[in-house]
Amino acid sequence: MKEFWSRLRVALLLTALLVVVLGGLYPLAVYWTGRLLFPFQANGSLVRAPDGTLLGSALLGQNFRGPQYFHPRPSAAGEAGYDATASGGRNLGPTSKKLVDAVARSAADYRKENLLSPDQKIPADAVTASASGLDPHISLANALLQLPRVARERKMRPEELREILARYTSKPWLGLLGEPVVNVAMVDWALDGKLGGR
Amino acid sequence: MTTSFWLTLGLFFAVLALVSWALALYLRAVLDPNGKTWLDPVFGPLERWTYRLCGIDSRKEEDWKGYFASLLVFNVVGLLLTYLILRIQQWLPLNPKGFGPVSPDLAFNTAVSFTTNTNWQNYPGESTVSSFSQMAGLAVHNFTSAATGIAIASAFVRALARAGVKTIGNFWVDLVRTTYYLLLPLSFGLAVVLLSQGVPQNFSPYARAQLVEPVVITGADGKERRMETQEIVQGPIASQEAIKQLGTNGGGYTNANSAHPFENSTPLSNLLEILAVLCIPGALALYLGRVVGRQAHGWAVWGVMALLLFGGILVCWHAEAGGNPLLVEQGLSSVEGNREGKEARFGTLDSALFAVATTATSCGAVNSLHDSYMPLGGLVPLFNMELGEVAFGGVGSGLYGMLLFVVLGVFLFGLMIGRTPEYLGKKIGASEVKMAALSILVLNLSILGMSAWAIASPWGLAGIANPGPHGLSEILYAFSSTTANNGSSFAGLSGNTPWYNTTLGIAMLAGRYLMIAPVLGLAGLLAAQKTAAATQAAFPVSGILFVVLLLATVFIVGALNFFPVLALGPILEHFLLQAGQTF
Structure with missing residues (x-):
């Protein structure tokens, strides 16, 4: 019994100490390093318009639906999608009837919006939901299928749009990891002239 | 596509081998109570001060x-x-969103989950748990549960290297040294790199952005x-993200875990998070070889782990890359593979790589939704956990889990070919095998017994999100994941109910402590044995023969136990899907 109390004493003291070191000092050390070296990233890569309004984060998608915008992937985060306090996906299994129906509906909408022929293959990312529901990216193939619509709505030349897409396209790391993807939120903000410059 | 696949995998395993090798050298100094590391000037005083403050006698060793x-x-x-912190978080500081107390069953589940290195999450992080709870209640466990696992592995290895001794080490010293010299510096380094990739670290209130186009x-x-x-x-996401991966914990700051762009922003951060999960378990295998003075044995164990991981990646990627035929019928392109529940920036390969690595270890972080994987793609994570997570495995738990299979394998095959069952000069007799078998039985009993209970009960069936064979997979996955202390899930399952919170909590406790007890008991038996001089008759513990036999042991035990239930879940679903059946 005496051994038990001595063990308990060590456990309590050590736990208290580790809460301070690991729960307090460690995150603080990372916090100060972040402020010093990567202040933009440390604060969530927040993007502001020239007038100072907070547009969002360069890392999180938003639900652009108008025909004059590039559209992000379907999202299951929150009621309206892209709710950044309710990240998550649909969690539908591969044999789920709900999944097949939802994809079929999205595919039909996608064809109609972008005036695609019925035998045009749709990039899989355009009609499937991401895991986070906050995926800011779409595949390059998806963006290029949407491009004629955006060009028409905005009365812009396709080359001009292609240039903007290229600016917000990330290439695979070392040519191996990840895929070439377009950051939709950044492109749409740029199109609205919210990012200054253009 | 295939060229880049092989290049990626080649690069991946080469880096992993290099990191394991370097870290194993460092581990020797960390796990030796008198070892000298180059971080002594920083952490030496802190270590000694910790012993003094807590009244730890660092020279005293204990029996098992x-x-x-x-x-x-x-x-x-x-x-x-942790239970207390979660219950009273409303009165504690750093609660910018004013979250109320976590319900008793959920708090029990969560506290058990983080203590046992499982990090099963029945709560959405960003809308339930305050910053203070994350830091003081959860992140601390990410360190201590990982250090606990590493301590057990180091005690086990120590026991193997000893002869005729009752003691196996000092738990407090192993815990403190692992935390200070290994986990803390590695986490800090990884957190800073993750920061550079976009993972935030701040104490600000949630920001409110104006939508350009209101919805x-x-x-x-x-x-x-x-x-x-x-x-x-x-x-404070970056600091938690780093230890969540390095400690094979897997409890995310947000609900979407490593799929959330704030937890895993780029393909590079994704690769680093995968390597972080594997590096300490990989190093521990080589550490074993160094301590017992047979590096070839360490590499043989590492090789078996790598082969298991490689096989899993191959099967999972192949299943995912073909896409879902039911969706391709709807006019989708099949070249991108199965994209439901995956992030565009990672694509199919980087998602499959993460899914296999996170379940072959006891991490359980996810960068894609395993529930939405193809039946055979989802089978791989499930089977990984049911093998006991030994393809590098959890920090510490991977090595001691694999050593149980080594003991079992040496015994089985030694008897078969008429050699003395002997491992590193230690006789493997009835008591040793009983301890090893006991640990493996606990795993099976908890997974299969609890799953059977759940599918026979209304509370169990009520949680299913996807009917048909996939529903069975969801329940089986939950109890496999919690018993094996993994923490990933087929997340469609509604697990946040009093019944599930309690039963899953029990599975986590059983999978952790009923496993640790026989493992330490076995360590005690091995340490007490005299070491016999290596004889010609002893079973070889390195080389191709050993690798093949160890692989066979792991596979046969796992397959025999779980094939029947897997046939009713993912395998049946696979064939029904090929036939065009939906549910």
């Missing part, structure tokens, strides 16, 4: 029972503290609401 008792007392204290939604009551803003999560 004493070691286990200290471990248990420490874990129970941590568990109760109108129709609520359940038929009324229209206008959403003009997007609320953006903030908090």
Whole structure:
């Protein structure tokens, strides 16, 4: 019994100490390093318009639906999608009837919006939901299928749009990891002239 | 496509081998109570001060029972503290969103989950748990549960290298040294790199962004609401992300875990998070070889782990890359593979790589939704956990799990070919095999017994999101994941109910402590044995023969136990899907 109390004493003291070191000092050390070296990233890569309004984060998608915008992937985060306090996906299994129906509906909408022929293959990312529901990216193939619509709505030349897409396209790391993807939120903000410059 | 696949995998395993090798050298110094590391000037004083403050006699060693008792007392204290923090977080600081107390069953589940290195999450992080709870209640466990696992592995290895001794080490010293010299510096380094990739670290309130294009939604009551803003999560994410991966914990800051762009922003951060999960378990295998003076044995164990991981990646990627035929029928392109539940920036390969690595270890972080994987793609994570997570495995638990299979394999095949069952000069007799078999039985009993209970009960069936064979997979996955202390899930399952919170909590406790007890008991038996001089008759513990036999042992035990139930879940679903059946 005496051994038990001595063990308990060590456990309590050590736990208290580790809460301070690991729960307090460690995150603080990372916090100060972040402020010093990567202040933009440390604060969530927040993007502001020239007038100072907070547009969002360069890392999180938003639900652009108008025909004059590039559209992000379907999202299951929150009621309206892209709710950044309710990240998550649909969690539908591969044999789920709900999944097949939802994809079929999205595919039909996608064809109609972008005036695609019925035998045009749709990039899989355009009609499937991401895991986070906050995926800011779409595949390059998806963006290029949407491009004629955006060009028409905005009365812009396709080359001009292609240039903007290229600016917000990330290439695979070392040519191996990840895929070439377009950051939709950044492109749409740029199109609205919210990012200054253009 | 295939060229880049092989290049990626080649690069991946080469880097992993290099990191394991370097870290194993460092581990020798860390896990030796008198070892000297180059971080001594920083952490030496802190270590000595910790011993003095807590009254730890660092020179005193304990037998396996004493070691286990200290471990248990420490874990129970941590568990109760976290339960308390979650229950009273509304009165504690750093609660910018004003979250209320976590319900008793959910708090129990969560506290057990983080204490046992499982990090099963029945709660959405960004809308339930305050920053203080994350830091003091959860992140601390990410370190201590990982250090607990590494301590057990180091005691086991020590026992193997000893002869005729009752003691196996000092738990407090192993715990403190692992935390200070290994986990803390590695986490800090990884956190800073993750920061550079975009993972936030701040203490700000959630930010509110103005939507350029407000969204109108129709609520359940038929009324229209206008959403003009997007609320953006903030908090100390980078620091928690780093230890979550390095400690094979897997408990995310957010609900979407490593799929959330704030937890895993780029393909590079994704690769680093995968390597972080594997590096300490990989190093421990080589550490074993160094301590027992047979590096070839360490590499043989590492090789078996790598082969298991490689096989899993191959099967999983192949299943995912073909896409879902049911969706391809709807006019989808099949070149991108199965994209439901995957992030665009990672694509199919980087998602499959993460899914296999996270379940072959006891990490359980996810960068894609395993529930939405193809039947055979989802089978791989499930089977990984049911093998006991030994393809590098959890920090510490991977090595001691694999050593149980080594003991079992040496015994089985030694008897078969008429050689003395002997491992590193230690006789493997009836008591040793009983201990090893006991640990493996606990795993099976908890997974299969609890799953059977759940599918026979209304509370169990009520949680299923996807009917048909996939529903069975969801339940089986939950109890496999919790028993194996993994923490990933087929997340469609509604696990946040009093029944599930309690039963899953029990599975986690059983999978952790009923496994650790026989492991430490076995360590005690091995340490007490005299080491016989290596004879010609002893079974070889390196070389191709050993690798093949160890692989066979792991595979046969796992397959025999779980093939029947897997046939009714993912395998049946695979064939029904090929036939075009939906549910």
